[in-house]
Amino acid sequence: MLEDTKIYEAAKYPWSISARRLLKELDISLKEIDADAQALQLARSRLLQALETKESASPERKTSSEFVELTSFFVAKVMVDAIKSMFFRRRWATAEAKRAERYFFKESDLKLAQLATRNFNWQLDPKPTRIAGREFSHRLHFANYLAATAGFHEREWKLVNKRMVSGYVLLRKGDTARVLRAAVEQLLISDVKQVTPPFPPNIQQFYEELEVIVRGRTERMKQEIMGEIIPEAFPPCIQALLGDMAEGKPLSHIARFTITSFLLNVGMDVDSILNLFVKAPDFREDLARYQIEHIAGKRGSTEYTPPACAYLVSTRLCVKKDKYCEFIRHPLAYYRRRRKWIKPKSS
Amino acid sequence: MDKTEEFLKNQFAAYYQRKHEGLTMPPDYEKREFAFFWFTRRGALRHTSFTKKEELIQFIANEGPAHIFYSAAKYRKPDAPQMPLKEWEGANLIFDIDADHLILPCQKLHDRWLCTECSTRGKGQRPEACPNCGAHAFQELKWMCKECLDAAKSEAIKIIEEFLLPDFGIVHKDIMIVFSGHRGYHVHCFTEEVQPLGSAERREIVDYVSGVGLDFLHHGLVDQSYGIPKGPDTRTPGWEQKIARGIKAIFKSPSKISEITQLKASQKEILTRDAASILRQLEESPPRYVMPKGIGKVAWRAIAQFAVEQMGAKVDEPVTTDIHRLIRLPGSLHGKTGFLVKQLDMNSLEKFDPFSDAQVFEGSTEVFVKESPGFSLGNTEYPPMRECECELPLSVAILLLGKGVAIINE
Secondary structure, eight states: OHHHHHHHHHHHSTTSHHHHHHHHHHTOOHHHHHTOHHHHHHHHHHHHHHHHHSOOOOOOTTTOOHHHHHHHHHHHHHHHHHHOOHHHHHHHHHHHHHHHHHHHTTSOHHHHHHHHHHHHOOOEEEEEEEETTEEEEEEEEHHHHHHHHTTOOSGGGSGGGSOEETTEEEEOHHHHHHHHHHHHHHHHHHOOOOOOSOOOHHHHHHHHHHHHHHHHHHHHHHHHHSSSOOGGGSOHHHHHHHHHHHTTOOOOHHHHHHHHHHHHHTTOOHHHHHHHHTTSTTOOHHHHHHHHHHHTTSSSSOOOOOOOHHHHHHTTOOOSOOGGGGGOSSHHHHHHHHHHHHHHHHO | OOHHHHHHHHHHHHHHHHOOTTOOOOTTGGGSOEEEEOSSSSSEEEEEOOSSHHHHHHHHHHHOOSEEEEESEEESSTTOSSHHHHOEEEEOEEEEEEGGGSOOTTHHHHOEEEETTTOOEEESSOOSSOTTTOOOOEEEEOOOOHHHHHHHHHHHHHIIIIIITTTSOOOGGGEEEEEOSSSEEEEEEOOGGGTTOOHHHHHHHHHHHHTTTOOGGGGTOOOOSSSSOOOOOTTSTTHHHHHHHHHHHHHHSGGGGGGOTTSOHHHHHHHHHHHHHHHHHHTSSSOOOOOOTTOOHHHHHHHHHHHHHHHSOOOOHHHHHOTTOEEEOTTSBOTTTOOBOOEEOHHHHHHOOHHHHTOOOOSEEEEEEEEEOOEEETTEEEOOEEEEEEEEEHHHHHHHHHTTSEEOOO
16 A cells, blocks of 8 residues: 555656655666556657647556556656757656646645655745735745746746745745746756667667657757748847847947857858948957857857847846747747748748 | 056065955865966966965965955866866855946046047046047046945945845845955855856846846736725835835935936926825825826836836846856955955944055055046045156055056156
């Protein structure tokens, strides 16, 4: 009976410390899972659905036991580790974290706090508080809050828009679940194990199939950004910077970095970008070329992407936000989406 | 070697030889990078570390560096030559409050700029482009006075008393206040929990203390077209209380109303006329936000926004968000002024006067002053000077030499 509860909990939160401990105790090998068609099937649907929709497939209760759920997570993680695609890993992490969030809603305030403390070493206390007519269920130390929500882009999650007292951010239950979901996502993204094929035959076949699908999907993503450049699909911040450049206004270092890295990422070449900078008051071709090439990764090992929206907001480069901005958190994501819409119309 | 630079180097070295009790080593200093800038040569010495305070003292007493910095970050290998090799282990949370970033009337009196293209001169903060030739390159002379240093001091107090203590819950013993030796103050937080925070997280902290991205809807300001209007309440902790106090402060000294640029002239008139009655209603419990006729939602938001700007602290954002930042060592001297980079606490901060309490040099010396603005130092007023050979107190001479407005004649 005790074992059942343990497996039930582990199936719900397979990334948790206790689930990992249980897996170790049960000492299950890939070879054993290889023979379990149900686990493989569930792993497949978890991964494929994550890849397409960022949602995790909910198990079919009739056919799969909690044990199968747990092992399907385990084999899915092995696949993500083996395929080594950051894009795939992110999608999977998002999906699994969302799945966990659905369970968080149903937990007691105390249980949520325990989960956070045990797994993320958070200072999260269940503390019912009523302030200005609003009910809060928990308080979370601001450092934990910030570490979890750094990637959030909605204004309501900015620390400045939260109620903070004596170092603790007050959260409603739904907020607590959402912040915990972010922590789960970060955990799954950062917990990378070195895994290399070959695998037992069924898993090997599954792996090869997946690799083709993932490669096709990332190729498609690249196609969506690269190719013909459509300036009308640039986000407003980038359009504003281009306007400033055309007028010969001096740009700050970070503004120049933003515009250059953005244009490089959408496929503009170094010379075309250089031409845009000619009007800059302090233009020096040799220096400008060097900097552009550096950002393009021709001079060092790093290829840069432009900063995310959150950074542009605090550096005051986020201007003239439009309705599409609400749904994205990165200027390149804006471009990718808008391009899809604009392109069919123009061609 | 230039005589002026050599003089400064020797004075600094001699100071460090005779006085170094004030040098405050940061916690875990063996894990921090130290960096030095010089009087007599260009460039900096980076990537050094010390395992004993005595080693550092001996080094600076020999070398007489112009500036001494240490890293807010702790590293496993602080002396590794490149950042990625250092193995970052966390960083203190630091705030830099610099009079440079405040717009103050005194700047017009003591700051100057010179266009390097057409030699047009002006006073105050340099313009974005030269009004005469449109160039963007300037030479600047920035000075400091009691007024701008007091303004920087109130910002430092604001960060601590309005934000770090009540909202962030940081305790007094984890906060260190330091006079920068020039135009501002540094606030260091050694709290364990902030150490691992990355740049994006620290940016959120800057946005919090400066009120950037604040949305009134989350702080009690409700747009209502009927019923009793609601607004921020001073009894509610966090930003709501600050906004409420900021709004009250505006109506307590109605001359502030004219500073709210988004208000129309007629609105300013109405608000100034009704200030006393508005304030009375705001002081009720709960406060009543009753808008006089002619003051709509947009105007109220402008008032609230102004309150946020008044209550928010003005800090130099990149200093806080840079997790590898180098910052001045308390107890060292500032090479541009000769002032002591002095560690303070909340009590000493209130009374601290940099123009006497950060002065360490005694005696006098002869220098040639090219051109200097008027200033006061150690209870003495010095008039503007121009092309004069004069005998000056050592601390004054070092300030003028450090600022580059005087030289030691060959």
